[in-house]
Amino acid sequence: MRTLRVFFEKRGNIRYISHLDLMRTMTRAIRRSGIPLWYTEGFNPHPYMTFALPLSLGMESLCESMDIRIEDDTPEADILAALQSAMPQGIEITAVKPPVLDPKFIAFAAFDCVFEDAADPDAFCVKADELLHRDSLIVQKLGKKGHKKVMKDVDLLEHLQSFSLQKEGDALRLRLVLPAGSTTNVNPALLCDELLKLTDGAVYRITRTALYTKDMEPFA
Amino acid sequence: MFNKEIEKILPLVQKPARYTGGELNSILKDKTKVKLRYAFCFPDSYEIGMSHLGIKILYDCANARDDVWCERVFAPWHDMEALMRERNLPLYALESGDPIKDFDLIGFTLMYELCYTNVLNMLDLAGLPVRAADRTALTPIVVGGGACACNAEPMAQFFDMFCLGEGEEVFDEVFDLLERAKAEGWSKAAFLKMAAQIEGIYVPSLYDVRYNDDGTVAAITPHDGAPEKIKKLVISDFDHVRYPDKFIVPFIEVVHDRVTHEIMRGCIRGCRFCQAGFLYRPIREKSPDTINDQCRRLCDVTGYDEISLSSLSTSDYTQLETLLDKLLEWTIPEKINIALPSLRVDNFSDSLMEKLNKVRRSGLTFAPEAGTQRLRDAINKNVTEEEVLRTSRKAFAGGWTAVKLYFMLGLPTETLDDVAGIADLAQQVVNEFYRNPDKPKGKGVTVSISVASFVPKPFTPFQWEPQDTREMLLEKQAHLLSCIHTKKINASFHKVDISFLEGVFARGDRRLSAVIEYAWAHGCKFDGWDDSFRFDTWMESFAACGVDPLFYTSRRRSFDEVLPWDHLDYGIRKEFLIREAKKAYESKTTPHCRIHCAGCGADRLNGGNCDAHA
Numbered sequence: 001m002r003t004l005r006v007f008f009e010k011r012g013n014i015r016y017i018s019h020l021d022l023m024r025t026m027t028r029a030i031r032r033s034g035i036p037l038w039y040t041e042g043f044n045p046h047p048y049m050t051f052a053l054p055l056s057l058g059m060e061s062l063c064e065s066m067d068i069r070i071e072d073d074t075p076e077a078d079i080l081a082a083l084q085s086a087m088p089q090g091i092e093i094t095a096v097k098p099p100v101l102d103p104k105f106i107a108f109a110a111f112d113c114v115f116e117d118a119a120d121p122d123a124f125c126v127k128a129d130e131l132l133h134r135d136s137l138i139v140q141k142l143g144k145k146g147h148k149k150v151m152k153d154v155d156l157l158e159h160l161q162s163f164s165l166q167k168e169g170d171a172l173r174l175r176l177v178l179p180a181g182s183t184t185n186v187n188p189a190l191l192c193d194e195l196l197k198l199t200d201g202a203v204y205r206i207t208r209t210a211l212y213t214k215d216m217e218p219f220a
Numbered sequence: 221m222f223n224k225e226i227e228k229i230l231p232l233v234q235k236p237a238r239y240t241g242g243e244l245n246s247i248l249k250d251k252t253k254v255k256l257r258y259a260f261c262f263p264d265s266y267e268i269g270m271s272h273l274g275i276k277i278l279y280d281c282a283n284a285r286d287d288v289w290c291e292r293v294f295a296p297w298h299d300m301e302a303l304m305r306e307r308n309l310p311l312y313a314l315e316s317g318d319p320i321k322d323f324d325l326i327g328f329t330l331m332y333e334l335c336y337t338n339v340l341n342m343l344d345l346a347g348l349p350v351r352a353a354d355r356t357a358l359t360p361i362v363v364g365g366g367a368c369a370c371n372a373e374p375m376a377q378f379f380d381m382f383c384l385g386e387g388e389e390v391f392d393e394v395f396d397l398l399e400r401a402k403a404e405g406w407s408k409a410a411f412l413k414m415a416a417q418i419e420g421i422y423v424p425s426l427y428d429v430r431y432n433d434d435g436t437v438a439a440i441t442p443h444d445g446a447p448e449k450i451k452k453l454v455i456s457d458f459d460h461v462r463y464p465d466k467f468i469v470p471f472i473e474v475v476h477d478r479v480t481h482e483i484m485r486g487c488i489r490g491c492r493f494c495q496a497g498f499l500y501r502p503i504r505e506k507s508p509d510t511i512n513d514q515c516r517r518l519c520d521v522t523g524y525d526e527i528s529l530s531s532l533s534t535s536d537y538t539q540l541e542t543l544l545d546k547l548l549e550w551t552i553p554e555k556i557n558i559a560l561p562s563l564r565v566d567n568f569s570d571s572l573m574e575k576l577n578k579v580r581r582s583g584l585t586f587a588p589e590a591g592t593q594r595l596r597d598a599i600n601k602n603v604t605e606e607e608v609l610r611t612s613r614k615a616f617a618g619g620w621t622a623v624k625l626y627f628m629l630g631l632p633t634e635t636l637d638d639v640a641g642i643a644d645l646a647q648q649v650v651n652e653f654y655r656n657p658d659k660p661k662g663k664g665v666t667v668s669i670s671v672a673s674f675v676p677k678p679f680t681p682f683q684w685e686p687q688d689t690r691e692m693l694l695e696k697q698a699h700l701l702s703c704i705h706t707k708k709i710n711a712s713f714h715k716v717d718i719s720f721l722e723g724v725f726a727r728g729d730r731r732l733s734a735v736i737e738y739a740w741a742h743g744c745k746f747d748g749w750d751d752s753f754r755f756d757t758w759m760e761s762f763a764a765c766g767v768d769p770l771f772y773t774s775r776r777r778s779f780d781e782v783l784p785w786d787h788l789d790y791g792i793r794k795e796f797l798i799r800e801a802k803k804a805y806e807s808k809t810t811p812h813c814r815i816h817c818a819g820c821g822a823d824r825l826n827g828g829n830c831d832a833h834a
Contacts, residue, residue, distance in 0.1 A: 016236040017471040025471055028523030045555055058231050086523070088244040088471070117224075203228050 001038045003048075004076065005067050005099040005220075006083065011060045011207075014090030019054040025088060026066060033086035035079050038069035052103040052219065053180060053211060056187060061208040063219070067099055100220040107214035108161060109180035111188040111206055115172040115195065118202040125167050127198040128174070132163055139190050156194070159186045180211065223317060229303040237471045238266035239300060241292075241314035244469040245521065247279070248315055249289040255399050258282055258290040259313050259320035259360070261328045263338035264748065266294040270468070271476035273530065274329055274366065274387075280464035281388050288395055291315040292468075295338045295746070296345070304345060311345040321347045324359040324398060328379075330368035333725035334718065334748035336375055339364075340740040343378070350737065352380050352425065358401060358408045363394070369422075370452075370499055371678040371785040374725045374732035376424035380408070381415055383422075384788060385452030386485075388461055390420045416446040420453035427787060429730055435771055437729060437782040451789045454825045458485055458504035463514050466521045478526035478559070479518045483511050483543070487532035488813035488832045489564075490820075491589070492600045492804050493631060495677035496532055498792050501822030502830035503813060508543040515547060519556060527551065528559040535563045535572070536812075544575045561585070566607045570614065584615050587626035590634075591641025597807040598633050600800070605645060612649045616656045622666040623649060629696045629713075630674040630688035632804060639696045642669065643703035650708045668710045671700065673719035677726050678785045679792055681800035684777040687723040689770075690716040717755040721747065723773040729784035732772075734765045791822035 010022070017025065027047060030037055039045040048069040055061050070079065080096040087093065118124040131137065136155045143152035161177040174195070178186040192204045211219035230236040251257065260279060262269030269275060275292070282290035291313035296304060304311070310319040320326060326346075328339050340350045343362070349355050352362065364372055365383040372382050383390055394415065401411040416423040426446035430438040442448055455461045467479065486503035487496070515527050527547070531537060544558070551558060563586065588608050590596045596603060612623055627642050646667050653665035673693050676682045688696070693716040704711060725732060739761040746752035762769050777783070779798050796819060803810060810818050813832035823830040 013237075013240040013242045014471070016230060016240050018237075021237065021471045021473070024473065025469075027525075028469060031523035031525065032521065039555065058236070088469070089242050203224075 001069055001071060002073070003067050003069050003099060004079065004096055005052075005065050006080075006093060007063070007065045007095040007097075008087075009060075009062050009092040009094060010055065010064050010090060011062075011092070012090040014088065015058055015060045018057045019051070022055075023049065023051070025091075029083065029086045029088065029091070030068065033082040035082050036071040036074060038071045050103075053106055053109070055208060056189065058189075059206045059208055062094075063208055063210050065219075101213065101217075103219075104182060105213045106181040106211050106219050107179065107183075108177050108212040108216065109208055110175065110177045110210040110212070112209050113174040113176070113188060113192050113204050113206045115174070115192075115199075115202050115204045116170070118170070118172065119200040121167065121170045121172065124199040124202065125165070125172055128172060128195050129165055131195065131198065132157070132160075132165060132174075137191075137194060139194060141187075141190060154186065154190070156186065156191050159184070160191070175209075177212075223309070223312075225307055225309055226312070226317070229300070229307065229309070232303060233300045234297065235266075235472055238294065239296065239314070241317070243471055245466040246292075246315055246468050247283045247290075249283075251289060251316060251318070253286075254289040255287040255402075256289070256325060256395055257313075257318070257323040258288055258325045258327065258395075259293050259323045260290050261293040261320075261326060261339075261342055263295055263328055263330070263335040263342060264746070265297055266470075267472070267474040269294045269329075270470045270474040272329065272331065273480050273482060274331075276464050276467055276480075277462075278327075278387055278391070279468075280466075281462055282391055282395075284462065285392070285395060287399070289315075293320055293342070295342055298746070298752070301341075301345065310347045311342055319346065321360065324361070324402065325394075326360045326362045328362070328364045329366040330364050330372060330375070331366050332748065333368060333374075333722045334753075336725065336736050337740040337744045337747055339375065340378060340737065341745045344740075350740075351377055353377070355380075356408065358406060358411055359398075361398065361408070361411070367496065367499060370495075370788060370790055371727065373424075373429075373730050373784045374728040374736060376730045377733035377737075379424065380412060381421055381423045383453075384420050384450055384790070386455050387453070388455055390418065390453050393418045394421065413444050413446075416444070419451060422450040422788065424730075429784070431731075436777075437784055437786075439782065440784075440787045442787070449787055449789045452791060452825065454502070454791075455485075455504070456826050456829065459507050459510050465514070465517055467518060467524075469522050469524070476528065477524070478528055479515060479522060479524045480528045480530050481511055481515050481518075482506070482531060483529050483534065484531040484537050486822075486830075486832075488536055489533055489602065490600055490800070490810055490812060490818060491602075492598075492681040492800055493589070493628065493674055493676075494532075495680050498679050498797075498820070498822075499790055500532065501791060501820060502826050503832040504826075505537060505539075505831050508539050508546055511543055512546040516550060519551075519554070525555060526557040526559060528561060530561055533564055534560050541571060541575070544572075548575060564603070566603055566611075584620050584622070585624040585626065586611060588645060589626065589628050590631055590638060591627065591643070591645050592638045594807050595631060595634055595638040595641070597809050598804045599631055600804070600809050602809055602812065605648070608645060609648060609652050612652045613656065616653050616659060616665070619660065621653070621660065621663050622668070624668045624670060625649070627669055627671045628674045629671055629700070630693050630719075632674075632676075632682055632685045633807070634688075634696075636696070636699055639699050640703045642671070642700055643705075643709070646704070646709045647706065650706060665708055666710065667708060668712070670712050671697070672714045673716055675719055675723045675726055678783070679790050679797070681797045681804060683727065683783065683797065684779060684781075684801060686776045687720075687773040689774060690720050693719070715750060715753070718748070718750075718753060720769070720773060721755075721758055724769045725772075727784070728772050731765075731767060735761045735767050738764055791820070791825040793819075793821035796820045 052065045076096045084093045141154045163176040166173045369382045432438045486501045676685045
């Protein structure tokens with residue numbers, strides 16, 4: 001039995017499925033692929049499967065990963081091919097290899113946010129740039145206090161590690177890096193929603209592009 | 221795929237994957253290369269619709285043709301509907317994202333009466349008039365099928381046609397005719413007149429209904445060459461009938477998320493309250509090899525880890541153990557669970573128990589239906605108390621600690637003693653658990669009793685019976701609760717208001733179309749969902765339309781009354797139903813079809829063939 005890390009992209013309409021749905025989808029895809037999956041040995045055997053960092057519903061990603069356990073020493077390339085052939089539309093397997101880092105070392109995530117259909121793209125760009133250069137941007141976020149859920153104030157700009165703003169035709173592309181992982185996690189949608197208030201008619205689409213450790217080493 | 225405006229609202233709704241399509245095994249075609257676009261609509265939520273076996277079968281049959289593209293449509297949930305209406309986005313099909321108002325054929329599965337307002341709502345969301353007469357162009361043709369088609373008279377004003385019985389093969393003829401009509405530029409009237417000649421197709425607008433002064437039906441008269449009686453379709457070679465070789469695998473969790481295989485059609489039992497038991501006759505079984513092969517393939521292409529062997533009474537499948545042996549050979553190593561819904565208590569054998577024990581254990585459910593032997597005889601359930609207890613004993617010995625029992629309240633001839641009998645029977649099952657010397661240590665038993673309200677349905681021996689009023693049912697529910705003296709018995713009840721409405725439509729006639737339209741226009745939809753059901757609006761709608769709902773539910777009909785569904789032929793002879801009704805009054809049973817053919821007449825639909833007397 002050995003553990004393998006399966007890296008994959010999640011793009012297109014499949015971004016509308018939740019983390020729980022993705023787990024179910026993956027369980028079935030792995031069954032279809034026929035790879036020699038290792039099952040737990042309890043009363044109710046189930047495959048071992050764990051995801052590095054759940055992705056919010058509605059987001060696309062180029063850097064998802066899940067760890068699975070395999071019974072034998074089937075070559076990784078064969079496993080990749082078998083898995084790919086069983087995936088639903090929108091999931092692309094990019095690599096299968098032994099895990100290097102424990103997911104608990106994930107500290108940051110990079111996102112690519114594209115805004116389209118703004119009523120006045122130029123004005124929107126200027127306003128967005130101004131907002132991102134403020135000293136602070138406090139929003140309310142649903143957080144936990146013990147076991148209770150409470151609204152908490154978060155300064156988004158304090159957490160923002162880096163960003164770049166670019167106009168591409170009528171679209172606006174915002175690249176940013178935010179804390180991610182089990183200790184601090186900031187959802188880029190909070191910032192995108194603030195930007196959306198600066199214009200009429202716009203929509204945004206977020207893609208998670210990379211995961212990093214606290215030293216900005218890529219998660220592998 | 222779909223329009224960008226839809227993409228804008230998806231982040232704002234719950235479970236957006238209900239509306240995106242793209243699931244594994246869904247079928248995409250080039251719309252420029254097909255002759256007919258067919259929107260197959262299910263008038264309930266995605267999760268309910270995607271659990272429905274009929275949709276999977278008919279989706280596969282229609283798409284088997286290269287010239288037809290059949291796509292799925294479900295009722296958008298309240299949040300999605302509100303946004304679609306606010307932004308003028310018409311109802312679209314999941315595969316292409318195209319608005320269904322431009323399709324050639326729109327089909328609805330009418331699986332139960334409380335989905336009727338959703339049909340109107342979906343037509344309206346599509347941008348189509350809800351009344352058939354107001355849709356004057358040839359296409360889209362709106363067709364209905366499913367269990368409620370046996371008396372869809374309350375929906376007659378909204379549909380262009382209905383398909384009676386088993387749809388696997390009839391659609392070929394409908395597609396051919398519609399292609400011809402489109403090519404030759406026929407009027408809708410001309411098409412419907414021709415369609416009425418296809419066996420199993422019922423065009424309601426070609427039948428005039430006259431009423432007597434007392435409100436009962438006087439006569440149903442066909443015109444324009446439509447047949448006097450429309451005969452339901454049956455598949456004669458059930459073993460070789462087309463069955464999907466792949467199922468769409470939903471991304472989100474649906475109610476029945478597994479491989480389902482229909483191993484048998486029809487039921488030998490003849491329980492007098494059960495519409496399905498009569499509607500789906502004659503009895504036809506699929507061979508164990510066919511089932512085994514098809515299940516294997518379906519598991520391979522879906523990745524599901526559960527198979528449900530479904531039928532109206534799975535333990536009556538003659539080769540159940542042979543089938544299980546074949547299946548277990550590969551399902552055990554592949555860790556696939558086998559579920560057997562619809563088991564009976566009277567033929568639940570030790571070896572069946574042993575086989576079930578080899579796979580993951582799920583709940584055990586049995587349906588005694590009534591609490592006393594007298595009433596079980598009256599409804600022809602043919603199950604004895606001793607059988608219920610013996611089966612419970614076996615289940616407890618096999619390690620089960622929870623049993624679910626189904627009952628009904630409001631059955632014809634029922635008294636309060638029969639109601640008390642339900643609590644008594646459940647108590648005896650509890651006692652049986654504690655009598656088991658090997659009962660698991662430290663574990664209690666749970667006996668759940670799920671108590672539905674009986675609704676008389678067409679094509680059953682009880683189609684002439686009055687239905688208990690809501691007040692009577694509530695009184696019986698209270699009486700039952702007062703007879704339960706232990707916390708080991710959990711009772712749950714169906715809502716009586718919902719059963720009442722179901723009863724009105726089950727045996728309703730065309731005059732109810734106005735009520736349905738009024739109720740829908742005043743906000744009724746998703747009536748089968750407790751938190752969407754608006755009983756007061758329904759009662760207002762009856763009043764506003766001058767229709768007395770009790771006329772349909774509380775009245776005892778005489779055997780010679782013309783019933784609104786008398787022009788539909790489901791094979792079952794009326795004389796047989798009358799005979800069965802009279803036996804019920806005397807609490808006399810009728811042996812099941814394999815012991816003795818009761819002469820229901822359904823075999824006539826299949827050239828005199830019925831597997832029960834083969």
